[in-house]
Ligand SMILES: Nc1ncnc2c1ncn2[C@@H]1O[C@H](COP(=O)(O)OP(=O)(O)OP(=O)(O)O)[C@@H](O)[C@H]1O
């Protein structure tokens with residue numbers, strides 16, 4: 001089995017570090033604190049939640065609701081109800097009385113998908129009823145024998161809900177009402193989450209512990225990777241792993257993907273140059289994803305993105321040298337371009353420099369275009 005997982009969580013063996021973060025979250029949960037976990041995309045939020053669940057599954061019933069793609073409160077509630085019936089709250093009792101009662105209380109109908117998993121469909125008639133459904137779900141959890149952790153992943157999605165109901169205000173009052181439920185809100189798009197949780201006028205203000213997930217320390221990641229190669233009897237040079245960590249800016253998903261690719265090779269590269277030759281083929285396959293990029297950007301945005309990619313990261317994008325390299329007309333144009341590229345999530349500010357959000361795009365533009 002390839003030990004570098006590209007999705008999901010298996011066990012601590014395949015999970016690198018995050019010891020401090022795990023400890024902070026465990027301690028918060030055990031002290032009845034609710035949590036907001038936020039970070040850039042693909043850094044490891046969802047996997048960390050599953051790791052935390054792995055550590056708590058004896059003491060808590062853990063529920064993971066992924067609300068990505070929901071566009072309304074109805075979708076939010078349906079997703080939550082589905083997460084509940086698929087969690088350990090019900091697995092112990094299978095389809096018993098309790099489940100039938102629950103389904104009835106929230107006005108849902110049950111079906112079993114092709115994958116054998118049960119799923120619920122909820123009919124909503126009026127707005128008032130919608131919140132009652134949510135309360136029914138929380139009531140079930142409040143009366144659960146074990147304490148419950150309810151994690152909402154991709155929580156920033158609630159900002160896009162189109163039905164204009166005051167979900168944040170309602171959620172806050174609910175969150176504070178139930179003793180038996182610990183809430184975890186997790187998401188990306190930092191400014192959206194910050195707006196939900198830190199705006200003084202917003203009801204969620206200061207109601208949770210804010211935890212930002214940063215990159216895994218290079219040293220810890222290096223040891224984790226070397227150990228797995230060693231276990232798989234694959235000889236790989238330290239420098240090559242160090243090189244991968246540096247060209248990925250410590251961004252978890254990209255490191256995992258490159259290590260997964262490298263591990264799958266029959267012959268390991270002997271040098272960084274050999275690794276680069278191999279890697280070029282891997283990155284060239286990404287053409288299908290990236291060839292449309294010039295159409296999504298203005299000419300100057302594109303030349304700026306290419307210039308940032310060539311450099312790997314840029315500390316002073318408004319310096320005369322960089323403006324020239326990016327073929328832009330001046331510092332104020334550059335400011336506008338950077339703002340637009342950040343809004344489109346093409347670039348991010350990582351510590352004190354700008355880099356491409358998508359590390360493979362950076363490598364594609366640097367090596368292939
Ligand atoms: N600590 C870790 N050790 C090993 N692999 C990890 C670790 N954390 C995350 N990963 C891997 O990195 C990738 C991204 O992780 P994950 O999906 O949890 O990120 P995310 O922050 O939730 O991303 P998104 O914002 O897109 O939902 C996955 O392939 C996952 O398996």
Ligand SMILES: [Mg+2]
Pocket residue numbers: 045046047153
């Ligand atoms: Mg995630």
